[in-house]
């Protein structure tokens with residue numbers, strides 16, 4: 001049978017903008033600059049499981065193999081040897097256009113399933129991490145995440161190193177467009193040296209883990225005065241197989257307008273690049289600052305893991 005043409009907008013061989021669902025509404029207004037902004041109550045009414053969730057629960061109860069391979073040694077995740085080169089070879093002009101027009105861009109199938117599974121399997125290796133956050137305890141949502149400790153394991157270090165240079169070019173153009181004087185150096189080490197000199201020394205790349213009923217409230221990942229304006233999240237689990245629900249959501253607030261929401265449909269191994277807190281947006285009266293927040297809708301069933309790459313370190 002002939003393959004159906006993929007209606008999604010292509011961004012070169014790897015970067016692809018997948019179809020997205022957008023909606024308007026009053027979401028998260030008025031928390032400009034709030035670190036992990038909008039919070040709400042964690043008490044929820046009892047949930048009715050969908051038939052698909054019930055079927056998955058029965059299947060996973062009888063399955064003999066775990067969803068993820070376990071027991072990888074620190075730094076032992078298999079890394080595609082060409083990962084750095086592949087990131088450099090992405091269609092950056094196309095990704096920049098998407099970022100500048102919408103505040104997010106999608107890179108399809110950046111990591112292969114084995115690498116995703118190996119990364120998710122790092123979660124129980126607590127010695128790899130500097131701290132673990134219970135989201136409900138902080139009012140951030142429900143679920144948990146851990147910040148990696150330095151030295152970052154592979155392929156996390158390579159991913160962060162390789163994404164930074166092309167993103168710094170975009171970040172500098174955004175700053176120029178917004179009339180901000182700060183410019184970012186071309187190498188991650190130089191940017192991190194600036195963060196460290198200002199007391200932001202703790203690594204921020206993180207691994208997130210969600211179970212049934214978990215969610216991540218809309219927030220901004222700000223950890224101090226020094227902010228790199230773009231970040232990356234990579235979905236490590238398989239939607240529809242490892243979990244249902246749990247969609248990556250972004251909201252954008254423009255001056256004097258209601259917020260716009262976007263659901264980015266990620267598949268396992270896809271990376272979404274997005275604005276941490278602001279992006280330049282073209283308005284009727286010139287360029288202004290749009291404010292962004294991101295989060296994850298409720299995971300209806302199963303388990304979802306994500307790798308987050310944030311480029312400023314934390315104080």
Ligand SMILES: O=C(O)CCC(=O)C(=O)O
Pocket residue numbers: 208216221232233248294295296305306307308309
């Ligand atoms: O789990 C997700 O998709 C969101 C992760 C996130 O908030 C982050 O990487 O900063």
Ligand SMILES: [Fe+2]
Pocket residue numbers: 219220221294308
């Ligand atoms: Fe985040």
